[in-house]
Amino acid sequence: MQKYNITAFSDMPRNLNVNHIGGILTLGQVADYALFKQQVTDYALFKQQVADYALFKQQVADYALFKQQVADYAFFQQHVADYAFFKQQVADYALFKQQVADYALFKQQVADYALFKQQVADYALFKQQVAEYALFKQHVADNVLFKQQVAEYALLEQHGQGGATIRIFLFLLLLVCPKLFEHHLGCQLY
DSSP states (O other): OOOOOGGGGGGGGGOOOOEEETTEEEEEHHHHHHHHHHHHHHHHHHHHHHHHHHHHHHHHHHHHHHHHHHHHHHHHHHHHHHHHHHHHHHHHHHHHHHHHHHHHHHHHHHHHHEEEEHHHHHHHHHHHHHHHHHHHHHHHHHHHHHHHHHHHHHHHHHHHHHHHHHHHHHHHHHHHHHHHHHHHHHOOOO
């Protein structure tokens, strides 16, 4: 039996007979078979290309999703950074308010201390004035007593009881209360 490569008969006249195992095929049938095989091959290739295109589209969609996820993650990171910055600003503001309150308290304490010092000075002045007033009252009382005693001894002298007694009394009074004489004489005796 003569064998032919059926792909070699594609351009031969279609009415040429060719021996075949199952009988005699015309060259047209051989060409149709070769065309069919080619179409099967082309269809398989087409299916492969369709599958490849579907895979490509899936990869494009996956890449778009990946880019979206990257953008979403960057957006999330920005929000995290903004929130951290906001928290820091809240903490800084709380610290600032605390410092303002502390400064106000410090100013109040300074004012209170100045008032306290003024009150201490006023109290010292008051004590000084009380002491001076007590001394003044003492001088007044001593002066009244001195004048009373001088008048009494002057009266005694008028009644003839002698000036020696008055002089002795004045000498003793000078020894005991020299301030009385300083006040009346306007000088320091000793």
